[in-house]
Structure formats: structure tokens, C-alpha cells
Amino acid sequence: MQGLGPRILLVDDEPGVLEVCAESLADLAQTVSTARDGLQAMEHLREGSFDLVVSDLRMPGASGVDLLRTMNSSAPDTDLIVLTGYGTIESAVECVRLGAVNYLLKPFKVEDLRAAVIKAFTERSLRVRAGAGGLSRMLALSAALSARQEARALVKEFLAQVSQAFAPDGIAFFSHGSDRSDGQRHIFLGPYFRENPGVRTWFESLSAGLARKGRPMLFEEQLLRDAFAAQEARPPISALGAPLTFSEGSGAVVALRAAGSAPYGVEDLKLFTLFASHASVCFESTRACTRLKAVNEEIVFSLVHAVEAKDTYTRGHSERVSRYAVKLARHLKLPTREVDLARTAGMLHDIGKIGVPDNILNKAGPLDESELPVMRQHPAIARTILGKVESLGSVLPVVYHHHERFDGTGYPDGLAGESIPFLARLVSVVDGFEAMTSDRAYHRGRALETARDILRQGAGSQWDPVFVHSWLELLDKPSAA
Numbered sequence: 001m002q003g004l005g006p007r008i009l010l011v012d013d014e015p016g017v018l019e020v021c022a023e024s025l026a027d028l029a030q031t032v033s034t035a036r037d038g039l040q041a042m043e044h045l046r047e048g049s050f051d052l053v054v055s056d057l058r059m060p061g062a063s064g065v066d067l068l069r070t071m072n073s074s075a076p077d078t079d080l081i082v083l084t085g086y087g088t089i090e091s092a093v094e095c096v097r098l099g100a101v102n103y104l105l106k107p108f109k110v111e112d113l114r115a116a117v118i119k120a121f122t123e124r125s126l127r128v129r130a131g132a133g134g135l136s137r138m139l140a141l142s143a144a145l146s147a148r149q150e151a152r153a154l155v156k157e158f159l160a161q162v163s164q165a166f167a168p169d170g171i172a173f174f175s176h177g178s179d180r181s182d183g184q185r186h187i188f189l190g191p192y193f194r195e196n197p198g199v200r201t202w203f204e205s206l207s208a209g210l211a212r213k214g215r216p217m218l219f220e221e222q223l224l225r226d227a228f229a230a231q232e233a234r235p236p237i238s239a240l241g242a243p244l245t246f247s248e249g250s251g252a253v254v255a256l257r258a259a260g261s262a263p264y265g266v267e268d269l270k271l272f273t274l275f276a277s278h279a280s281v282c283f284e285s286t287r288a289c290t291r292l293k294a295v296n297e298e299i300v301f302s303l304v305h306a307v308e309a310k311d312t313y314t315r316g317h318s319e320r321v322s323r324y325a326v327k328l329a330r331h332l333k334l335p336t337r338e339v340d341l342a343r344t345a346g347m348l349h350d351i352g353k354i355g356v357p358d359n360i361l362n363k364a365g366p367l368d369e370s371e372l373p374v375m376r377q378h379p380a381i382a383r384t385i386l387g388k389v390e391s392l393g394s395v396l397p398v399v400y401h402h403h404e405r406f407d408g409t410g411y412p413d414g415l416a417g418e419s420i421p422f423l424a425r426l427v428s429v430v431d432g433f434e435a436m437t438s439d440r441a442y443h444r445g446r447a448l449e450t451a452r453d454i455l456r457q458g459a460g461s462q463w464d465p466v467f468v469h470s471w472l473e474l475l476d477k478p479s480a481a
Helices: 015-028 038-047 064-074 086-098 110-146 151-166 191-195 197-213 221-227 266-310 317-331 336-348 351-355 371-375 378-386 396-400 422-437 448-458 465-475
Strands: 007-011 031-035 052-056 079-084 102-105 170-176 186-189 217-219 238-245 250-257
Touching (some): 007 015, 015 031, 015 052, 031 038, 038 052, 038 064, 052 064, 064 079, 064 086, 079 086, 079 110, 086 102, 102 110, 151 170, 151 186, 170 197, 186 197, 191 197, 197 238, 217 266, 221 238, 238 266, 266 317, 266 336, 266 351, 317 336, 317 422, 336 422, 351 378, 378 396, 422 448
Parallel strands (some): 007 052, 052 079, 079 102
Antiparallel strands (some): 170 186, 170 250, 238 250
């Protein structure tokens, strides 16, 4: 066999046996190494990795049983075939019980040895393939869950992934405790639960204990038959149950198969437990993000109120700009994340005014040449403030650049056209509209038609014409503003 392939280690205290075995197996492996006893074999295993060890059972120094016990701790992924004489069959059987994949009685035919080795490699390949299948399913789960930030969507996606990976006839999701941000206590999927309410009730009563004990469970056919012996319910043939753990509350997930489907096994339970553990981490992360979002909103409102305490004429301005920004973002069918950014940026766009002197901020008239540069410092002040709040980093460019003009004559950096951040151009339009239609220290709010005309005239110079057109289009709808 050329290139990459299986690696075999032969262990026997008879040189002639080693030579015959090595020659007969050479075409089945990438490498065939030899060792004269168990101790030398252990040295080989420490120095490199092997796919298969073929070892005599009775050898001086360390026996085949000693070698197997060492392999179980230091090389658990390596398979072992035992070679033994008639007098040690019981020991060979003990080796199989400890994990050896096969044994051959001496004297044996070369054909039998080759067949045993080929069988071991075939079974190993199937195990590796099954493991890769489990890994691919875990990767699919991870990718799917990471794309969901809202709790309900996360639960829905998790159950969809369980359905795809485990082909159940029914799935149950249980959430216990005070924190149920998924919005539902119990969820049952699949016709089996509808047709067998007794089974549904049984698993529902069991779920709290499963969650509390924190141990996964394989429900085998006999256990389920006994559990439903006194009921008319059609018992499932097997089921998997695994706990879901959160910082607040707990839960469990169950997948079952009805008669006519293949029963679940231990390997299924292992993968199912990994699914549940990974989902628990994602659920907890979502809850943490929800709590962080609530804290961020408190920070935002506190900062806005601090500004409005200084500028009595613009009280409510930030809330209105935020509301308008959300309306326009939704009208443009922007993703949810962009809508949320527009909302927060609208609230915070004037946060830098907290550093502007009160006499300038509340002046009853246009600012003069000495005052205007001071007022125009508020985007830079906002950047300094928001730059210290890591969770608001994505909002910062919108707030900093919302006074740029589409023709490049704005401030603070004189950006033009599409070099101005997308949401900054959006906020600029609704900010201008709100300022025109509200009372200020130096003017009364303009009529809606007047504001429309000013926006049309400024499209392409002060504001992005696309956003102006979309906002005017939105204003034509009832209750738009």
C-alpha cells in the first residue's frame, strides 16, 4: 500500500513468527513494525502511533494482557488482535472483554491472519466514518445555532437540528424554572405525541427529574414497555433524554422512536448529550446577550436624559429621531441588526452635546463664528464617550458622522457620498426632518410641506437622495411620522 495507510505493530517473542506475519501483511499496511516482547512494544507505542497491534499473549517481561492494559490508557485508539496457543484461550477471551478486537489460535493460517486484519481495518474505518458523521452533525448544529440571536428562534433551530440528526418520531423540549426566555414551557413536535397523550404526560412528568439530576438517559424498549404496561398508550421503542442547564432554571430534551424504527444506541446517546450541552451554552449566551442589551438600553437612556437636562428645547428629539430612523430602516427592509443599530444611533446621535456649554446649547438665535466651531465639536465628544463603551462600538461611526453632507462640505471629516457610513446618511435625513418640524430656541417648527420641500432641495447636496426619496415616500403613508 503506497502513501498514507494503516500502520501495524507485530509483537511476538518468536522471530520466525514475526518474519512470516510481517511478510504476509506488508501489502495491507503503510508500515509494519515489529517488537520481540510487550516491553519493546510499549516503547514503540510511546514513540509513534499505530492503527493495529497484533500481539502474542504469552511473552517474557510483559504479556499481551499487560500490553492491552497499557494501550487502554496510553493508546486507546489503537486496535489489538491477540495470538494465543490452545492453553490460553480463557486469557484470550479476557483480552477481548478488555477491548481486543479479535484473537487467533496458534498455529494459524496466513489467510486467517490476513482476514482478521482486513476485518479489523474495515470495522475501524466504519467507526471513523461514524465519528466523522457525528462531527459533521455537531458542526452543522454549531453553525445553525450561532446564526440565531433571539431565544425563540434558537429553540426552534435546535429542535430542527435534533430532528435532522436523530430522525425521531417525536421530540419534546422542556423548560423549568423562573427564566424561560424561550417563551414556552414545553414543546412537543411530531404526530406521535398527539396520537399518544399518555406518553406525552409520562415524559413531561419525568422531565423535571432528568433536568435536576443532570444525567443523560437511554430509554430502552423493555423499560418503556414496563412503564406503559398498564396504559393503552403505544410505547415508543426507544428514547434519548438529556438535560439542558442554564444559570437560571433548567430543562431537558427528549427524542423518541416508535415501533418500526431502529432503536437508539449508546453512540446515539453520546452525540445527543453533546447536542444538548452545546445548545445549553448557546441558550445561556442568548440570555446573557438579552441581559446585556437591557443594560445597554439603560445606559443609552441615561446618557440621553443627561443631554436633555442641558438642552430644554430638544427634549424628546432623540426619541423621535430614533423612532423615525427605525421606521425608515424597516421601510428599506434592512436586516434586524441594522434596524437595532438605527434605533440606538438615533437615540445617541446628539450625546456629544453633553460637553457643549449651556449658553451655546440654549442660545435663542443662530450661533456666531466663535460659537459654531464649539458646537461642531459634539461628534468628537460623542466619539470619546462612546469609545469607552465596548458594546456600543458599532454605533460610534453613525453618531460621529451624522453631520456629514452628501456633497462633502459637512463635518467632522468632510466625507462625501457613499464614503459616509450608510446608517449615518439615514440618521442625517430623519434628524434634519425632526429638527425642521419641531420648535427650537430660535424658530418655530415648520409645516410638513415646507420640510418636504427643504428635503427635496437638499437631496444630493446635504442628504443622500436615496434616503430622502424613501423618507418622503414613507411620509405619504398614514401615521408615518
